Amino acid sequence: MEYNFKAIEQKWQKQWVDNKTYKVEIDKNRPKFYVLDMFPYPSGAGLHVGHPLGYIASDIYSRFKRSNGFNVLHPMGYDAYGLPAEQYAIQTGQHPQITTDTNLKRYREQLDKIGFCYDWDREIRTCDPEYYHWTQWAFIQMFNSYYCNQAKKAAPITELVEAFNAVGTQGLDVACTEELEFTADEWKAKSETEQQEILLNYRLAYLADTMVNWCPALGTVLANDEVKEGISVRGGHPVEQKVMRQWLLRVSAYSERLLEGLDKVDWSDSLKEIQRNWIGKSEGAQMKFKVKDSDIVMDIFTTRADTVFGVTFMVLAPESDLTPLLTQPEQKEAVDAYIQQTKKRTERERQAEVDKVTGVFTGSYAINPLSGEEVPIWVGDYVLAGYGTGAVMAVPGHDSRDFKFARQFNLPIVQVVIPEGEEATDPATWEDSKDSKAGTVINSDFLNGLSVPEAIAKTKEYIREKKVGDVKVNYRLRDAIFSRQRYWGEPFPVYYKDNLPQMVDEADLPVQLPEIDKFLPTEQGEPPLGRAKNWVYKDAYPLELNTMPGFAGSSAYYLRYMDPKNDTALVGKEANEYWQDVDLYIGGTEHATGHLIYSRFWNKFLYDLGYVVKEEPYKKLINQGMIQGRSNFVYRINGTNKFVSLNLKDQYETTAIHVDVNIVSNDVLDTEKFKNWNPEYKNAEFILEDGKYVCGWAVEKMSKSMFNVVNPDDIIEDFGADTLRLYEMFLGPLEQSKPWDTNGIDGVHKFLRKTWRLFLNANEEFEISEEKATKDELKVLHKTIKKITEDIEKFSFNTCVSAFMICVNELGSLKCNKLEILDPLTVLLAPFAPHLAEELWSLLGHENTVCDAQWPEFVASHLVESTFSYPVSFNGKMRFKLEMPVDAPNNEIEEAVRNHQSSQKWLEGKTVRKIIIVPKKIINVVVG
């Protein structure tokens, strides 16, 4: 009986489907456990061997939990809306739904072959109207809500309207785009249109003219996390800044709670750190600088209130509302020219030319609220409109950007802080500003002599007393732009009446994506939905032409899995109360500043409104590492069709060429396959070493162009799914990036065959002994139970695999085929190699699935030994071993060491200063 993995895997995959082995229902008699993978976007390329890594890990953990008595929810679905399908549609005219369905089918086939324990009855697709019904529903709730800073939660916008009617904005402390002030009477006097326009300032989903990241090549706006270094993450196209009227989600309202929540979840420190940086909390002071000969007051934010006496000028962002107001007639031309010039630069250019200092004087002066001094107001593009107030007080002595600006335009520089261990010097001699926060304040009136932190505190106190400012916390986190000028996304549940946005009745949801003839913008430059016929609501009102961004559908999907067929709610109360939250979430770190922020925001919002029971959606999160490619190279002698083997290449002028890793084995090229691989190489000649052509190699990203893509289907064809699963885990720690190298796969495949053979007799027939297990056999088993159980809990799956190998090697040498040992071993192995385990489990005579077998219990007494083999070291260097009874008293051990024959050499002519005995660990003799 050979280990016929193909037959075994096909058989059990069919049985699992037929028996609905992985179907999950609420079961209040068992504790729940929710394991979630970040669902994939089904791209046209299908899965490569790197994709399933996290899925395999979560699958192992799910099966482990099930064996330990948990009711495990482990669903899967697809993030089906996205740019690639739409771009393909633009190129070919093929409807993105068709592309998506094809890709999805391919994904499903590939996933099925790996033997995952997903409950496919719960599958969701974000492009399914049944699903995006609830994405639209959530949007409506956000539109109808505002965020109260005092209660620290979202509340219905109707409450805010009541407050406006009663007292206007008096005592108002809510999240908003702009601080507004009006009385109840003023509010009531406003027209409906004016009132609606004002409410947009407070809604959690709101429409606003805003500076957006516009990507001309993609014809759409992008969120901040979709842009890296001025380039779109998808496609790599340049991005520019542009003002557009767009939907936004007021994510910034939740900044503090998103930050605090990180302390309550079990995520890796690095991921938490990324989110903390992205939220970017900074505490400081907001201060008012009056403008000379004007009623205008400049608000500025600073974290260095201690340096106010060092302010020698002010700088406004070019886009600031104040810029035109403060520009004096004689400077108007220069300022306008400057603004035009900065507008022309793309975000990318601005970032690339960070060192280039530009700016222009407005002609106005501001009055320092502490010193009363007058300082010039400049415009400079190093000040960002979107952060703080879009204006800064410049302290060139103690801020390097202000310093550069001052030097460029010959503005004065004053020293107000002496860094620790330095003396006051003439700023004219400085190379750079002195930014250190450890030092003593000088030239600053009542702050003189204080340390920096003391001076910050005192200044804050002073400005509050004199009402020239206040303590203020700023966040870097911006509101999320929620409109995309695309076709293949969720339509908004929004229509326009008198140009004002209105929400579609919840009863009319979902608003289905209409059919259109072409997937391009209209001739008038409207988004693709502008092409839809009858794209109106209630026969009269035009519907929104934008669609929602990629992160919309993934923000609450984990809730939908709990209750995927519910047509009256996103998730029913009973299901939500049972499943609660995700206990284990596995996915890539690339979602740190996108999906994982939006999803937490979305969930907190639903929590505030009482729709869900948990404030944080993902209790524990693990980022699986990237599997990189391992590329192979051949070396062509320049100008010839001759290829030289790796270690001889230095004798020639060569060019390295990527070669398909699938025609290379252990870095040795199959030269015949190489000739057929590409017509160009049909007549290739080779210079061999030891009769072989050895290729070079390098670790690179796995991609088609590097010819290093390895497909899981091919691996499964050659070695089986269980081998693939085991090998992916054996490759290294889950969270670490590592290269895929098919070469090592033989090791785990051999291990599975060895395991199989444990159950066979000399005639290759299945035969199991009912005999009682020996002490040694039990020791091997229980050592393994302990190790596997502990390591699964630590997500250390690579060491699990090696523990299995050790176990099977040892049982092999003990020639153990006893039921008492192999039965529990099968259960241990089941999460890792479920097909093989099912087959063995049924051969062992069990009728149920091994998934429901009880996890073996570790019995410590099987590991107890009567003696311990001590490593004996002299001055820390291990020299020999000494077998002693475990309960031997120290003086006996000492004596045994002193008298041991091997000790004499190390003791000769030396005195023993000390003997350290660590029970059951080590003996160290200190000599000298």
Add this chain to the structure above:
RNA sequence: GCUCGAGUGGUGGAAUUGGUAGACACGCAAGACUUAAAAUCUUGUGUCCAUUAGGACGUGCGGGUUCAAGUCCCGCCUCGAGUACCA
């Protein structure tokens, strides 16, 4: 620049609270079985010295703490990730 993480054989990687560095594999070498190959099995495999016995050196570099350091502390170097005129 700032923040975080990582540097261990030819390769992937092991190593509780500091306690035998290199587990488990791959690869390589030698051998057994075979007409041959594949498969399987056995042995060896950090580097250097030594015929052996054995010894010296070894976890990026330099210091330190300790009976004992891959592990802790200080200072560097290199690589990776995130982020960036954030006031």
